[in-house]
Amino acid sequence: MLPQERIIVPLDVPDLESAIAQVETLPDVTFWKVGLELFVSAGPAILDYLKQHNKRIFLDLKFHDIPNTVAGACRAAIKYNVDFLTIHASAGKEALQAAVETKQASTAPPKLLAVTLLTSINDRSLAFDLQVPIELPEYILKMAMLAQENGIDGAVCSPQEVAKLREVCGDNFWLICPGVRPEFADNGDQKRVMTPKQALNAGADYLVIGRPITQSETPQLIWQKICQEIME
Numbered sequence: 001m002l003p004q005e006r007i008i009v010p011l012d013v014p015d016l017e018s019a020i021a022q023v024e025t026l027p028d029v030t031f032w033k034v035g036l037e038l039f040v041s042a043g044p045a046i047l048d049y050l051k052q053h054n055k056r057i058f059l060d061l062k063f064h065d066i067p068n069t070v071a072g073a074c075r076a077a078i079k080y081n082v083d084f085l086t087i088h089a090s091a092g093k094e095a096l097q098a099a100v101e102t103k104q105a106s107t108a109p110p111k112l113l114a115v116t117l118l119t120s121i122n123d124r125s126l127a128f129d130l131q132v133p134i135e136l137p138e139y140i141l142k143m144a145m146l147a148q149e150n151g152i153d154g155a156v157c158s159p160q161e162v163a164k165l166r167e168v169c170g171d172n173f174w175l176i177c178p179g180v181r182p183e184f185a186d187n188g189d190q191k192r193v194m195t196p197k198q199a200l201n202a203g204a205d206y207l208v209i210g211r212p213i214t215q216s217e218t219p220q221l222i223w224q225k226i227c228q229e230i231m232e
């Protein structure tokens, strides 16, 4: 796999037209993420468009519900033949198992990824808002292990945790990192960040990089700059 094929760009836009415009602006991007905003607005039409253009798809709907509802949602999403699909690890063991059972019953299943802890949460908000009484790195490790033990294919975590997760979960577990910021970019609402090169060196399989590219005045140039950086 070429290094640039390890960068997933999110289509965090309000409608189908804006999504198509973004794909056209960045013709070299091979892997796109469709998240809640676009899927709620445009539905599966965007998935059809991406497939027609031979793009890989990360359908990031972050399911978080009771096991029966998660199973039903996974069954519906799996029909779209996407590459990656997300569920929150904190939905719990039974919901994770329900997602895995649904996947096993399908002929062309996606990789199921568990979100460990959103990259917009830092140690203070974990302790004081969410009232989780253990340290943040330990919490993330426990969520990744819960996912792995229950048959999930990989985890979404920040680059700051990826080395530890790689060490504990091994090479047979996909690790996908948002919260990636080149040195020249703003962090925005991301709290646990590293640069693209640091994140890959730490053991990430894929990086999710959005606004530093898509909100720039020259998206294609920024894309090339990041690709150059990770290839050096």
Ligand SMILES: O=C(O)c1cc(=O)[nH]c(=O)n1[C@@H]1O[C@H](COP(=O)(O)O)[C@@H](O)[C@H]1O
Residues within 6 Å of the ligand: 010, 012, 033, 035, 060, 062, 086, 115, 117, 118, 119, 120, 156, 157, 178, 179, 180, 188, 190, 208, 209, 210, 211, 212
């Ligand atoms: O599941 C995700 O992709 C995700 C998990 C997480 O913990 N943090 C996170 O930022 N994301 C997604 O990754 C993308 C990051 O976008 P930027 O912050 O613009 O680079 C967004 O589409 C988020 O929905």
